[in-house]
Structures are given as C-alpha cells and as structure tokens.
Amino acid sequence: MSTTAAETDRQPSPDTQATAVYRRLRLDILKGRLAPGIRLKVQDLSAAYGAGQAPLREALAQLAAEGLARRIEQRGFRVADADPTEFAGLIRTRCLTEALALRESIARGDAAWEDAVAAAERRLQRLPRSLEAGRFVANPAWETAHRAFHTALLAACDAPPLLAFCERLREEADRYRMLANAIAYPGRDVAAEHAAIAEAALDRDAERAGALLAQHLGSTGEFVRLALERRAAHQGQQRKRRHAAVLAAE
C-alpha cells in the first residue's frame, strides 16, 4: 500500500451528527414513515433521533431546500404535503425531462451503455414486484433494481445536472408511490413496459423510447393519483369520525 494515512482519511471523516440525522430524516420522509404535512417539532425529533437541536435544524433547513420539507417562518418545519396538483406538475415534468434525457442518452450512448441497460433490464425482470402474491409488499431488491434500470437508461446523456434533477424528481415521485402502494395495487404489466422501453432504447429509436418512457411514467402517475384520491376520501372520513368521537366524549 503506497497510500499514506492522510490520503485514505481524506474522504471518510466520521459522519457529523447533522448529516447523519439528515439522512435518516430524509429516508423517513421518502419511505412515508413521516406522513405528509405533519409537524416536525425540533424537540421531539431531537429526542427521537438522539441528537441536539442545532444539528436537527441544520438537517431540516437542508430538507426544506430540497423540497422534502416546508419551513414556515417562526412556526417550524412540516413534511412536504402530498398535494394532487403538485403531483400532477411533478409527473408532467418527469415525462418531459426523462424523455429528453433518454433521447440524449440514446444519441450519445456507446456499447458499454447498451450493455449496462441490457444488464439492468435482465436483473429487473428476474425479481418479483411484490414479496407476496395476493397483496403488495414492497420488495427492496426490486426497488433497487428498478432505480438502477432507470438510471442506466439516462446515464449516457452527458449532462450531470440534468441527471441529478431526474433523480430528485424520481425520489419525490417515489414518495407518492409509497403512499399509494399502502392502499392500492398496480394492475398493469409493469415488467412488459420496462422491456419495451429497453428494446426501443437498444434499437436506438429515440422517439419511440422517449414516448414509451413518458407513457410509463404517466401510467404510474395516474395510478398514484387515483390512490391519492382514495386516500383523501379515507382521511376525510377519519377526520369526521374523530370529530364525532370528540363530541361524544363531552
């Protein structure tokens, strides 16, 4: 080993509390463990995550900048809410942007890119969407492979900020999808859609691939939108019941 201690240590400074709690919060929001719209009280979180308030505020400021949380001046932070209108804009943007990145990727991708796409597609096909047959139970391996497949498709577009943007949109959309999957189950053949996109991409048919990808994202979006509507109705009922209970208790 010719690397000195100074060189190896450069990168992995022990994670600071602020970033550690940032990562955990981020995941808890994306996975839906922290429901949309709820208050993020600094003291509570501080107790829950075992970190001081200063690091927590730092993490929250970061999340707010990313759009995963909302800051309200003098009134603290809340989890970004799951608004159908915002979601529609999100999906529309994804369709446009990912299709654009895919077209560019097809125009510029080399043989290595083709191989990566084909490999990612094969890996994805092997995995079951849900861990159980009857109802939906998220399969972490599938989620990972799914992410990898979509990333591989766009990887050759040679515009890092565009890629980063697509990834952020995907995470945000995935948050909605998580919420939706808690109450509904996608009936369509997602695997076939992925296969069709991969085929078009490898055929270098940019227009067809872009259109298919946009359609794929749109379908998922529509599915989530319906689930979201049901959720809203559900919550409305719950709120009514709770209100009734309060009245009854008096």
Place this chain on the structure above:
Amino acid sequence: MSTTAAETDRQPSPDTQATAVYRRLRLDILKGRLAPGIRLKVQDLSAAYGAGQAPLREALAQLAAEGLARRIEQRGFRVADADPTEFAGLIRTRCLTEALALRESIARGDAAWEDAVAAAERRLQRLPRSLEAGRFVANPAWETAHRAFHTALLAACDAPPLLAFCERLREEADRYRMLANAIAYPGRDVAAEHAAIAEAALDRDAERAGALLAQHLGSTGEFVRLALERRAAHQGQQRKRRHAAVLAAE
C-alpha cells in the same frame, strides 16, 4: 378594512435571522462578492453579518443543498468553485432543458403569453446592456429585464418544477457570467439574438425557437468559458508572483 389582524399577520412573520442571512449569503455568492472556492468560516461570517453561529450554519446547510456552497465533513463550508468542466455540463443542461421548456411553452401558450413575451422583449430592447460605452458596467435594469424575458418565454410550459429547475440553472450560470464580465466583454449582438428568439416563439415555430435559444445559451457559455480560461491563467500568474514574493522575503 375588513381583514382582521390575525389574517394579515399570517404570512409576513418577521424574517428569521436564519433566512435573512441565507438571502444575503446567497446574493453575495451569486454576485461574485464571495469568490469561488474560498472558505466560509462560521465565526467570520457571524461577525460580518451580525448573526449568531446557529442561524449561519442553517443558512450554509441550505446553500449547500442548492449547490451554491460545498460542505466538507468536519471541515466546514466553501463557496462552490467555478470549475470549467462543471460549467460545461451546466451549459449543456441549460440548452437541453430551456429548449424543451420553450417548445412546451409554445405548444401551450395562449394570447396572454404572447403578449407577455412581446412586452418583455420590447422592454429589454430599450435598455442598454452596459452602463458605460467603452467598458462593461453591469446595468441592473437590463439584468432584471433579461431575467424577465427568459422567464416569460418559458412561463406557459405548465410544469412548475421544470421552471424552477431552469431558474436555478440560470442563476448558477449567471454567477459564472458575473465572474466573466469582470474581465471580458461580449462582442456579439445579444439584442438581435433575443429578438430572433422572440420572433420565432411568436411565430409558434417551436423547433426554430428552441434551436435559437439553445444557440443563444451556448454562445454565452462559450464566451464565459473563454473568460474563465483567461481568469485561470491570471490567477496562476498571481499565485506565482505571490510565491516569488514569499521566497524573496526570506
């Protein structure tokens, strides 16, 4: 006045120190008053902006999330540096993304959008690019009108996150442009380019407008790139001189 105090107060809670210092820092970075790459020491900034360290760290965390600053674990924050490679990716992404948004805008824009574009273009044409004839002195009014023109072009694309993304890219690119303008002067006829874009947009020629816009952004990018090179050479010389001075002083 029929509005109660409760209603009017809701929005404008007096700016918290954290956000106030965030805005100031942000501007100082974008305007180039804080040079790329320099360290952002919490204590110094705390003294300079007259705020505590906690709000400052919050602001810095936010800026880091936006990409205007870099956080290095256990080693504080630095201003994002002006790297030619990153800049190239930025420009490429802008060309792709703004052209996309413009095409969408043209496809969806109504009469009000047309009017807004035409008006913004006229306002821009009236203003001089530089306050002095011989050398470049930034004209705030022109900068504002320029921003407004480009925003008006994309306004009808009906994809809020896409618009927000374009705006962020523009700000980042403008930071580079500020640095470049400090040492060079654009020789081409920027006004004519704007006019051509507006004309194509109002003609509803999406392809031509998109191409012209991409070309416009690319030219500006090329200009900045050259200036950046000169800047690098300049800094190299300065560093050499400083080094020589140190040696001479011994």
Place this chain on the structure above:
DNA sequence: CCCGACAAAACACTCGATAATCCCGTTTCA
C-alpha cells in the same frame, strides 16, 4: 351556543460557551 379577549403553556429561534477535530510548523527518528 358562539365569539373574542386573555393567560398559560408549548414551541421556535437565538446566543455564548464547551468539546471534538483539523491544520500547520516543528521536532524526532530512521
């Protein structure tokens, strides 16, 4: 029964100080 003023509690935000870590010039050893 509803509405608005009022007081108390909860909470966000801020500050100053302390602990942990890094940086850099110096010394020590092979």
Place this chain on the structure above:
DNA sequence: TGAAACGGGATTATCGAGTGTTTTGTCGGG
C-alpha cells in the same frame, strides 16, 4: 534527507440555557 510523530492554535460541531413568538385552553359577554 525524508517520513512519521507531535503540539499549539484555529475552526468546526455540539450542547444547554435564555428570549420571543405562536398555539392552546379558559373565561366572560354577545
């Protein structure tokens, strides 16, 4: 001569207490 250990000084990261704002709950009047 060069590389590794070492310390003083600077800087980051963190904590706990204090201040001001918002929210909640209560009470009297419409």
